[in-house]
Amino acid sequence: MKLGVFSVLFAQKSFEESLDYIAAKGLDALEIGTGNYPGSPHLDLDELLADDGKRRAFKQAVESRGLIISALSCHGNPLHPQKAISTEHDTIIRKTIELANRLEVPVVNTFSGLPGDHEDAKYPNWPVAPWPNDFQDVLKWQWEQKVIPYWSEINGISEAAGVKIGLELHGGFSVHTPATMLRLREATGKAIGANLDPSHMWWQGIDPVQAIHILGREGAIHHFHAKDTTIDPINVNKHGVTDMQSYTQMLDRAWQFRSVGFGHDLKVWADIISALRLVGYDYVVSIEHEDGLMSVEEGFSKAVANLQQVLIREPLGEMWWV
Structure with missing residues (x-):
């Protein structure tokens, strides 16, 4: 496995400064934002x-530091x-x-997106309960008329380009759980998979x-984000896991994002890394920082x-004891 970072953390640094900083930290990879959110x-x-010349120079700047680009990321709706x-x-x-495709980067990360509840809607509608039955009607319309047709087309484009799509399982979007990820993959194609972020699993109670076992057995993990979450045992009973308070209201929120190791201890993270290896994911673990209690650095x-x-x-060796 390789250790990387989502380099939009360092938006205040130039590209060259960011590369030097990332390399100096002993990392192997970076994930680069290309737009949208x-x-x-x-x-x-x-x-x-x-x-072509600027693409070659861009790629050379990365490779000259001993780094690779793990993914290009354009999370949007x-x-x-x-x-x-x-x-x-x-x-x-x-x-x-x-x-x-042109940079030979194997993964593009984004969100699945979320439609409205009819053709003339103005805002997205995220159904999260099966009753009243209106929600079921909305969900059926969204998937049949919007979600599956769109991602079927993108799957074809991605396969032709030799690129995988890593959808981040994120609340507020159509694909937000292992089940919705596999539903979309089954309906559209194998280029569609997950950019799995455990922080979004924890706050949903997953x-x-x-999640790694469920998705990994299907070969559906294309990229991995490293970010932690802490659940406030008192506030969660007041606000629930779908807490709508701003992320800035950290003292009162039911849950909040943390840096790796500050929501769950290293034994939990060792279990996560071991599960990734067990299901055959040996690619990049990309750090994403959204911790309101710490500076970016x-x-x-x-x-x-x-x-x-x-x-x-290290690569898997032969089981000498077998």
């Missing part, structure tokens, strides 16, 4: 698509009912797939180790130090 602080998507938003996000996703550095203790780096 994460932004694109370290590349110009259209410029790199248009200029290509199914948003407002066409101006969905069109923009869809365009970025398609361009990112094309750039990934054990990340079991401190949260990132602590995540690196903690993961270095549990990451399994």
Whole structure:
């Protein structure tokens, strides 16, 4: 396995400064934002698509530091009912797939998106209960008319480009659990898989180790984010896991994101890493920092130090004792 980072953390640094900083921390990889919600602080998507020389220089800057690009990431909502938003996000996703192909980056990360509840809707609608039955009708319409058709097309484009799509399982989007991930994959194709982030499993009450087993047995983990979550045992009884308070209300929220090791101890993270190895995932573990109690530099550095203790780096050897 390799240790990486989602480099939008370092948006205030130049691309070259970010590469030097990441390499100096002993990392192996970086995941680069190309637009939509994460932004694109370290590349110009259209410029790199248009200029072979600039693409070569961009790739050389990464490789000269002993790094690889694990994924290009453009998390957005290509199914948003407002066409101006969905069109923009869809365009970025398609361009990112094309750039990934040209840079020989194997994975593009994004969200599944979330439609509205009918053709003239203005805002997305996330059904999370089977009753009243209206919610079932909304869910059926979303998947049959929007989710499956869109991702079937993107699956075909991705397969032709030799690129995998890593959908982040995130609340507020159509794909947010192992079951919804596998449902979409079954309906669309094998290029569609997960960018699995355990932090989003914990707050939904899902054990990340079991999520790894469920998805990994189907070969459906294309990329992995390393981020932690802590659940407040008092506030969760007041607000529930779908707490709608701002992330800034940390003292009162039911749960919040933390740096690796500050929500769950290293034994839990060792179990996660072991589960990834067990199901055959030996690619990049990419650090994502969204900890409201730590600066970017401190949260990132602590995540690196903690993961270095549990990451399994060497290839599997022969079982000499068998």
